[in-house]
Amino acid sequence: MLAAILQGRPFTHTVSHIKLVYRHSEGATEVGKYDPLGAFLRSQGSALVPMTFEEIEEVTGVKLPPKAQHHRAWWSNNASNNVMTKVWLDAGYETEQVDMTARKLVFRRIEGFAEGERAPLTPPEAQVENRHPLFGILKDVTILVPGVDLTEPACPEWGDKALEWVEAPFKDK
Numbered sequence: 173m174l175a176a177i178l179q180g181r182p183f184t185h186t187v188s189h190i191k192l193v194y195r196h197s198e199g200a201t202e203v204g205k206y207d208p209l210g211a212f213l214r215s216q217g218s219a220l221v222p223m224t225f226e227e228i229e230e231v232t233g234v235k236l237p238p239k240a241q242h243h244r245a246w247w248s249n250n251a252s253n254n255v256m257t258k259v260w261l262d263a264g265y266e267t268e269q270v271d272m273t274a275r276k277l278v279f280r281r282i283e284g285f286a287e288g289e290r291a292p293l294t295p296p297e298a299q300v301e302n303r304h305p306l307f308g309i310l311k312d313v314t315i316l317v318p319g320v321d322l323t324e325p326a327c328p329e330w331g332d333k334a335l336e337w338v339e340a341p342f343k344d345k
Contacts (some may be wrong), residue, residue, distance in 0.1 A: 214265035225275040
């Protein structure tokens with residue numbers, strides 16, 4: 173199956189009663205282990221997609237992590253929760269009716285997203301508005317000059333100066 177993906181040939185995958193057809197898109201270099209779930213959900217014609225944990229494992233081709241088996245919070249729709257959450261949210265679905273005992277859940281299409289459409293990872297109401305255009309411009313930019321020790325105080329006398337500044341109002345009294 174992986175060879176078919178990398179060579180760009182279509183391949184099929186059957187999960188109980190549902191058949192999927194995947195196509196590798198040009199320029200795609202990485203396929204995450206949960207990406208087949210996103211493709212599966214995008215290919216569904218209905219707004220509700222009930223699945224068992226076993227069916228999810230069949231679609232992805234990997235076992236669910238232990239936390240997914242025992243902790244309901246793992247199935248929450250928080251995009252920062254885990255990698256798989258981002259996959260189903262990106263596919264335009266949310267989880268609901270998670271039954272840990274029966275090991276099943278329902279994926280529900282997010283309102284306003286058409287079949288196959290990619291959803292944003294955060295709902296519009298959670299996006300921050302009115303930020304300055306330069307907000308985050310230096311994110312991930314760190315320049316270290318050779319020979320600079322970041323653990324060394326910039327001014328060795330800073331402690332003495334800070335103490336003088338704090339004590340100054342009390343010296344006059």
